[in-house]
Amino acid sequence: MDAVRAFLRHPSGMVGLVVLLIVVITAIIAPIVFPVSPWEMVSAPFTPPGEDGLLLGGDTLGRDVAAGVAYGARVSLVIGIASAIAAMVIGVTIGAISGYFGGKIDLVLMRMTELFQTIPAFVLAILLVATFNPSLLTIILTIGAVSWPPLARLTRAEFLRLRNREFVEAALCQGEGTLRIVLGHILPNAISPILVVTSLTVATAILLESALSFMGLGDPNLMSWGFMIGAGRTVIRNAWWMSVFPGLAILITVLAINLFGEGLSDVLNPRVSRRRS
C-alpha cells in the first residue's frame, strides 16, 4: 500500500502509467473502434492522412493505418509482456540456481550466460527466428531466449547478496529447508528488482520485436508496428505516414514502459534509488 501511494506521488512514473494505460485501452477497444480488420483494403492505396475518413492515412494496399496502429498495440503488448515473462522465467531460474548453489554449477551457468551475452542479441534473435520460422510463439520464445541474461545475472547477484544475509542464515539455523528458504525468504526479497528489470525488459522486447518485423521476420498474420514501418520503408517518399505513425506508437509505448519501470524501481528499490538520486 505504501508502495502504491509512493508511486502515485512519483511524477514521471505516473506519466508512464497513464500513457501505458492509454495504450492498453487502445489495444482492448481496437475491435470496437475499428470493427473492420486492419488487413481489409478500405480505400485507394496511399490515401493521405485525413482523407477518405482515414485519420492516419492508408497504406500501399489502401488499408487503414490508424486501425493498424490500434491493432498493433495488441501485438506489441502481448509479445512484449509474454517475452519478458519468458525471459524472467528463464533468467530467474538460472540465476537462482547459480546464485544459491554457487560453485561449479554457478561457474557453468555463468559461463553460459556470458556466452549468450557475447553473441549480439539481435543477430542471435534473427538467427533463431529465421531458423524456426517466424510465428507468434517462436518470436516470443526467441526474444525470451535472448533477453534472459541480464535477469539471470541480476537474480544471481541478488541471491548471492541475500544467500549470506544474516536472516537467511538465521532461517537455515532455524531448520528451514532449502526450498522454503529460497521461496520464502530469498525470492520475496529479490523480487522487486527482478520485477523492475522485467518491466523494462517488456520495453526492449517491444523494440526487438519491431526490429525483427522490420527486417521481415515477424509473424505475417499479425499487424505489428514493426511490420508497418517495414512496409512503409520502401514507400517513404510516397507515404511518410505509413512509417511515421507506427514508429511514434513504438516510441511512446516504450517510453511509457521505461518511465513506469523506473518509477517502480524508485518506489520498490529505495536502496538503489537513494543511491542514484
Place this chain on the structure above:
Amino acid sequence: MNEAMQAKVPVLSAENLSIALPEGGDRPFAVENVSFDVKPNEVVCLVGESGSGKSMIAHAVLSLLPKSIAVASGAVTVARQNPTKLDRRALRRLRGGEAAMIFQEPLSSLNPLKRVGKQIEEMILSHQRPTPSAAEVHERVQQLFTQVGLPNPKLLEKSYPFELSGGQRQRVMIAMAMANRPALLIADEPTTALDVTTQRQILRLIDDLRRDRGMGVLLITHDFGVVADVADRVVVLRHGKVVEQGTVEEVLRHPKEAYTRELIDAVPKARLDDVRHKTIRPESLLEVVGLHKTFRVKRGWLQPPREVVAADGISLTLHEGETLAVVGESGSGKSTLGRMIMRLTEPDGGAIRFNGQDLRQLRGEALRQARKQLQIVFQDPFASLDPRQKVGDAIARGPMAYGTSRAEAMEQAKKLLVRVGLNVVAADRYPHEFSGGQRQRICIARALALKPRVLIADEAVSALDVSVQAQVLALLAELRQEMKLAMIFITHDLRIAAEIADRVIVLRKGRIVEEGATADVFTAPQAAYTRDLLDAIPGRDFFDQPGFASAAGKIPTARMSS
C-alpha cells in the same frame, strides 16, 4: 597579536548554532543552540550517540553540509572567519588551509583511483601561493609521510589507497590534513573503523601533532574511552542539544546530567562475578578440534588465488553453562570460527564435536536436528531479520520447522517477545518498525525459541549505541542464567569480553594466541599480543578499566595526553 593572546583566541567557536533539517524529518533541527570553543593546542571532543548531530556540527564548520541542510541561526567562527559568509575563493582557502578535516572511513575518503602522493600534492598545490616547484612539493610530501609515521615514503607515495592498510590510510589522511599546517583539525570519528591497536596509534599521532603544532582539534566520537584518553574538554550532545560540557575531569568524573552519567555507566566494565564460575559445570558440551580454513580469492585465470588463513588449527572446548569470549582484531578469523561451528562456513579440516557426534560429518536431516541445539545471533540487527516477515513469524518459524503447531509456536513467540522486553503486539509488526536495539532483542528471541544449548553471539552488540549495548548485554546475561545457556561470545571489544565472559580466547590470524579465565587473561596476559590489545583499550586507565589493573596492584598506564 602575541602568542599568549593568540592562545586565548579560539580557533573555532560555535555560538548558538542551529542547523535546520529539511521538512518532514523526525525533528526540525539537527543541532539546536550549540555553543562551544576550541582553543589552540586543545582537544575538544564532541561526544554523543548516533543521531545526536555531532557530525552535522563538524560539517557545518567547513560549510560542507548537504544542500538541503543549512545553518538556521547562530554562527561558527573558524580562524576569525564565518564560513557561511565567505566567497568561494576564501572558503577554499579556509578548507584545507586554516582548517582541515579527516573522516571516519579512510578508504572511502581517499580517491580510490589516484595515487596517495598525488592526493597530498594536490592539497599543497591548491593552497600555497606562490605555487611551489614540483621538487618542493615532492619534498614536502615526503616530509609529511615521515611525520605521520608512514614507512618507506618513496614507495607509499606511488601507492593507491587500496594497497594500504586501514591505519596507513588514516595516516595518509592525517598527512594530507597537516599539509598546510592548519590551525584547526576536525576529526570525525577518525578511529571508529579501525582496530583497537591501530586506533590507539592514530589517536596518539593526532595528539602528537596537536602538541607539535599547537593546533586545535575537534574530535568527534561516540566512545567515552576515546574521550577519556585524548580530550581536554568534552561536549556531550543528545538529540542536537548540548547536555553538558566542560573539562574531561568535570564531565567524566562528576557528571551533572543523568544522561551523561548513563552513558558513562554504559561503558562496558568487567564484573568479576565469582558466582559465575560456580555455575560452570566441568562437562564439556562442545569441542572444536583442529579447525582449519583458508579462503581462496580467485584473481585472474593464471594468477594464483590469494589466500587468507582464517583458521589455523583452532581447538577449543565449551563447557555447559559457560560463556566463552573469542576476541581478536578484524581478520583474526573469530567470526569464521563461529560460522564454522554453525556449519554456515565449511571448514577445510578438523572436527566439531557436539552431543557425541561430529557436526562436520552430518548432512541433511541429521544436521537440521543438530542445529536446533546451536543458535546464533548476528552482528547487524538490520540484516538479520527478513524485512518481509512479521516478527512473530520470524520467531515461530523455527519451532514450526521442527513440528510445533503454529498456534503453539506463536504463543511461545509472544512469551519470548515479552521476555526480551518487547510488547506482545510486536509479533504482528514488521522489522522496519523497530530500532536497532529492539531488533537485536527480536533476534535473541528468535534464537532462543528453539531452546538451544549453545548460543553463539557474533559481535551481537557491536552495531549498537553504547547505552543500548549495555542493555542488550544485560539481557543476554540474564537469559544465559535463566536458560542455562553455554555461549560463545565473539567480539572485537575487549571491554565487552571482560564484562560478560568466563573465559577468553584471543585469536590472531586464525591462531589462538592466548586462552584462559577472563580474570587471568586481563590481569596477567601471557602473550605480547594480548598485552598490546589490552593497552590499546581506550580510556582504560580513566575508567580504571577493565578494573583489574588496580586490583592486581598495577600502576595504571599513563594517559596519552597529559
Place this chain on the structure above:
Amino acid sequence: MIRPGSAATVGLMALSRIAQLVAVILVIATFNFVLVRAAPGDPAQVMAGQSGASDPKLLDDLRKEYGLDKPYAVQLASYLGRVITLDLGYSYRQRRAVVDLILERLPATLLLTVTAFCLALLIGTTLGALAGLAAGSVLDTVFTVLSLVLYATPVFWLGLMLVLVFSVTLGWLPPFGYETINVKLSPLERVLDIAQHMIMPVTSLAAIYLAIYARLMRSSIIEVAQQDFIKTARAKGLSGPSIVLGHMLRNALVPVVTVAGMQAGALVGGAVVIETVFAWPGLGRLTFDALLQRDYPVLLGIFLILSIVVIVLNLLTDLIYKLIDPRMTTGAA
C-alpha cells in the same frame, strides 16, 4: 607487492585472455554449428533451387562437395579443426572463401560501429556528466527527457526519419551507401565524401547508446558526488573544476566503461538493422543476406568473427578499465 600495470601482470593478463578467447571461440563455434544445423532447409536444395532448376544428381553432387552427407559429428569435428586455423570454409552461394567475404565487409562495419561507439561514449558521457553535475536544473531535465526519448526510439525508425528529413525533404545528405561511386576524388575529398555518407547511419546507431551512456554517466556522477572522497576533496579546499576533473570523472567513468564493454555485442547487432536501412556495405548486410540464403559457412563465419570482435572490444574496454581503475590489475577489488 605487484605494481599495478607492470609488464608481468599485463603479459599474464594478455595470455589468459588469449586462452579464454580460444575456449570461447570453440564453444561459440560448436553452438553456432548446432543451432544452424537445427534449422529446417537443406542447403543443397537452396543452391540447386537458385540455379533455376535442379535434379537429384546436382543435389547429390552438392551434398558431397560440401560434406553435407557426412554425419554431423564429422562435419562438426572438421569444422572446428578448420576454425582453429581461421579457415572458415567456402561459401556455397558466393563461391568464395568465407574469410575473404567477411574480411572485405568487416572494415565498413568497424568504421560504422567504432565511430558510433566512440561518438556515443564521448558525447554521451559529456552530456551525462553535465546533467549529473547540474542535477535538478533545467538543463538536466532537458537532457534527461531527451535521453529517455532517444532510448525509446527504434534504431531503424530513427534512421528512416533521418532519411525522410535530410534526404527526401531537404536533400542535404546521401540517403544510402558508403561513398559516391566512380567519381574521381582527391584523398581528402574522399574522406569527406565518406564522412558525409556516415552522418546518418552513425547518428542513428549512436543515438541509443548515447542516451544509455548519458543516463549512466549522470547517475554515476551523482553517486560519485556523494562519496566520501569528494567530501574530502571539498574539505581540502579544491575548486569545483578540479574536483570534477581530478576526482569525479574518472571514478564516474568506471561503471560507464563496464556497461560500454558489455554493450559491444548489442552495438554490433544494431549495425545489422542500420546497415539494412542505409545500404551500408558491411557485415550486417552480409548476415541478413546469408540468413535468407541459409549460407551456413558464411553464417558460422560471421557469428564467429562477430564474437571475436565483441571479445576484442571487451578486452579493449578491459584495458581502458585497467587504465582507469588500478585496483583491477592486482585483483584487489
Place this chain on the structure above:
Amino acid sequence: MNRREFTQAMLAASAAIPFGITRAAGQTRGGTLNTIIQPEPPLLVTAFNQQQPTLTLGGKIYESLLKYSADLKPMPGMAQSWEISPDGLTYTFKLFPNITFHDGKPMTSEDVVFSCMKVLTETHPRARQNFARVASAEAPDPLTVVFKLKQPFAPFLGCFDCTSAPILPKHIYEGTDFRKNPLNDKAIGTGPFKLKEWVRGSHVHLVRHEGYYLKNQPYLDEIIYRIIPDSASRALALENGTVQLVQWTDVEFFDVQRFRAQKNLEVTTKGYEYFAPHQWLEMNNRIAPMNDKRFRQAVMHLIDRDALAKRVYFGNAKVATGPISSKTKFYDGKVKRYEFSVDKAKALLDEMGLKPDANGKRAEIKYVVPPYGESYQRAGEFFRQSFARVGIDLVLVGTDMAGWAEKVGNWDYEMTQNLLYQLGDPALGVSRTYVSSNIKKGILFSNTEGYSNPEVDKLFDEAAVTLDEAKRQELYSKVQQILVEDVPVAWTLELEYPVIYDKAFKNIVSTGIGSHETFGSVYKS
C-alpha cells in the same frame, strides 16, 4: 551492284549483323552507364549460377551463339549463321571470326563444344536438360560447331541465349574443378564488357572489351552496377540520376507510375518476352481440399485478379488466362474464363461439400509466403482477404528462401505463390510444371503441385518433338483447354516488369531478353 545483288547483300548482312545494330548512324562511342544490380550476385559466371542478378550482369560478360528477337525468333549472336538438317537432328553453326576472350586468347568452336557439353551439362541445370538431348557435338573447324540430336527437339534453337548457353574459355577451365577455378573471380568471357573491379557490397565495375569482334562495339566505355539493397534508395537513385537504368524489381511496382511521368526517363515493359514471367497461386493437389478440382476452380473465381494487378502490382501485370503466357509462343486465349465471383466460388465449395461451420468458417489453409520481397508478402495478404470472403482462413507462414525451397520442393506445403519463366517455348518453360514425369521430390520449379494427367503428358511430349509449327499449336491449344479446366494451379498474372532508363541511352531493350542482353549496341546520345 544491282538491286538484286544489293538485296542479297542486305540479307546476308542481316544474317551477319545482329538486329538493331545495323542502324549505325548517330552512334557515339563513350559514356558510362550506371545501373543497379539487386540483390548482389554471388558470382558473375553465368554458367555456374543462374539467378536473375547473375544473368543480368553476366550477360554483359558472357555471350552465346544466338540472340532472340521480341517475338522470340533466333538472331545471330557469336554465330553468324546456322543450318538445320531436314530431319531436325543436325544443327550447324558458323561463328564470327576474330572473337577473343577477355584475356586476349581467341574463341573457337572448341570452346563452344567444351562449354556446352562439358561445363554446362555439369553446372547449368537448365542447359543440362537441353544438351542431354545432344548425341554428339563436334568442332570440324575453328569456326564451325555441329550438334547432333538423339531425336528431334523443336525448341533446340531456343537454347542458345547468353543466359542458357554462355561460352567459357576452354583453356582456363579444362581439367579443373569448374566451380572452384580461381579465375572465376576474373569472369573471363567474350562479351563486350569485361570485369574491372568488384567491390563487394558496393558496386561492380565493367569496362569495354577492346578486342570485341563487332566493329565499334561496345559503344559505352563502362557500366557500373551499383548494389543498393534498399528499394526506396534505389528509386531515389534513379530519380536523381545517380543511376540511369533499372530492371526487374529494382524499383517497386508502385513507383513505376511515378517514373512514367518523369520526362527524362523511358519506361517500357518490353524485353521480358523470352522469360515471360508467369505467376500463380500454387496449390498442393495431393491434399484436401486442394485435391478437388471444384475447389481449385472456386479459387479461380475467388481471386479478383484485376484488383490484384491494380493494388499489389499497380497495373504492371496482366491477368493470366492459362498455363501459357500471352507473350510467348503457342498461346491460345480461347479457353474457359473464370470471372471474379464470390457467389460462384461459394456454389462450387458448397457443391463439393466444403460448407461453412457455425462460425462461418469452411477451412483453414496454410499459405507459405515466398520470401522474395514485398509484393509477394502483399499478394499473400491480398489472397488472405479474398479467401476470408468465403470463410476460408488463410494462415500466412513466413519463411526464408531455404525454408521455402525445401517446403515447396518436398511438397510440404498447402498453398504458396510461384513464378516461373516460360523460356521462349512451352517445351522449355511450361510443360515442366504439369507433366507427371517431372514430379520430382526435392526439386524446385518441377511439377511440385503434383498434378498428373496422362493426356496432358502425352500432348506435351508429342509437342516437344514435333517440328511442324501448326501441328504444335494444335497440340498446345488442346493442352491449354484441358489444364484450364483442371486448374492444377490458379494462374493469376503475367507480370510485366519494367525496364526504366534514361532516354539518353539507346538500344537498351533490343531483344527478347531485354536488359540481360550484352549491351554491345547500347550507346549514349
